[in-house]
Amino acid sequence: MDVDGSLIDFVDRPDQVQVGQDLLDILHRACGALGGALALVSGRPIEDLMRLFHQPAWAMAGIHGLQLRHADGARRDIELDHAERQRLRHAADALASQIPGIVVEDKGIAVALHDRRSDPAMPLLSEAVDALLLELPDYEAQPGHRVIEIKPAGMDKGRAVAELLQRAPFQGRVPVYVGDDFTDEHGFATANLENGISVRVGSREPTLAQYTLAGPAAVQAWLIHVLNALGVTLHDRFDGGNRVRPG
Numbered sequence: 001m002d003v004d005g006s007l008i009d010f011v012d013r014p015d016q017v018q019v020g021q022d023l024l025d026i027l028h029r030a031c032g033a034l035g036g037a038l039a040l041v042s043g044r045p046i047e048d049l050m051r052l053f054h055q056p057a058w059a060m061a062g063i064h065g066l067q068l069r070h071a072d073g074a075r076r077d078i079e080l081d082h083a084e085r086q087r088l089r090h091a092a093d094a095l096a097s098q099i100p101g102i103v104v105e106d107k108g109i110a111v112a113l114h115d116r117r118s119d120p121a122m123p124l125l126s127e128a129v130d131a132l133l134l135e136l137p138d139y140e141a142q143p144g145h146r147v148i149e150i151k152p153a154g155m156d157k158g159r160a161v162a163e164l165l166q167r168a169p170f171q172g173r174v175p176v177y178v179g180d181d182f183t184d185e186h187g188f189a190t191a192n193l194e195n196g197i198s199v200r201v202g203s204r205e206p207t208l209a210q211y212t213l214a215g216p217a218a219v220q221a222w223l224i225h226v227l228n229a230l231g232v233t234l235h236d237r238f239d240g241g242n243r244v245r246p247g
Contacts, residue, residue: 001219002157002179002187003042003049005145006201009216019052025234026223031058033230036071037169041157043142043149043183045107046075059170063110064142064183065160066151071169078152080109091136092150095128110151112144120146144181158186165194178219180204 001007004017007027011017031038039059040049046062046069059071066078080088085108092111096102101117102125113129115121129141129148140153161177164170175196177187181204188198188208200209201219213219224234 001038001040001177002181002184002201003040003044003052005180005216006178006184006219007040007216010145017052019054023220024054026220026227027053027058028056029227029232029234030223031056033227033232035169037173039071039161039164039170041065041160041177041179041184041187043112043144059164061157061160061164063107064149064151064157065155065163066109068160068163070164070167072167076163078109078155080152085109088136088139088150091132095132099124099128107149110149112147112149115146122146122148142183144183156186157183158188158190161187161190165190178213179209 004010007023008017008019027038036059039061040053041061042049043064044052044062046060046067049060049062050056057073060069061067068076088111089104089106092104092113096104096113099121101115101121103114103116105112105114113125115125125148126143129150132150133139133141136150138153139150142149142151142156157179161175165173165175175191175194176199177184177191177196178199178201179187180201185208188200191198192208192210197211198209199211199213200207201213201215203212213222227234
């Protein structure tokens with residue numbers, strides 16, 4: 001499951017996000033009911049996901065799969081040396097200085113360029129990133145919701161999901177991928193190729209997703225419906241949430 005825009009609503013700054021106890025309870029119950037086969041697949045670093053979700057033992061893919069932690073705790077990271085990281089950050093800072101309202105988020109092995117203007121400057125930012133990538137041949141752009149990330153080439157959320165599916169407890173199961181953004185289309189594609197289920201959150205078009213949920217509140221309600229179908233009973237404060245499902 002994607003995080004921002006899918007499990008939790010967007011806020012002005014990524015570091016202002018908070019995860020409520022109700023959602024934590026639902027995800028912990030789901031992970032248990034599925035024998036541990038639940039994973040967060042996010043553009044955030046794994047360290048950020050661990051902080052947000054209070055140090056869970058779930059599988060996680062961070063920075064669009066550049067970081068991966070399996071359900072058994074084994075971790076795989078694609079690394080950059082210090083010089084490469086500095087080169088990437090300097091290039092991003094120089095680009096952001098040319099376009100008002102662009103904020104740089106340093107993720108270590110990748111950088112995100114957020115458009116914070118009331119009048120979005122995404123077309124201008126996209127052109128500037130394309131020009132920058134001509135000088136950075138080993139990197140690629142990953143567009144998202146009012147953000148463009150520059151990251152090492154060759155990894156995306158779909159590849160991360162495929163890697164998770166090769167190991168227990170995901171191996172041999174039908175994958176269900178939930179996401180809202182352009183970055184999640186790779187996850188949808190992998191789920192579809194594995195005869196799984198792909199669920200878009202929101203109304204963004206075009207999409208490879210088979211089903212749609214309106215927003216994070218609908219995702220939470222649908223997860224409760226799934227838990228009920230699995231025979232998991234939740235506290236009364238969740239009553240009524242099982243009426244929403246994909247479609």
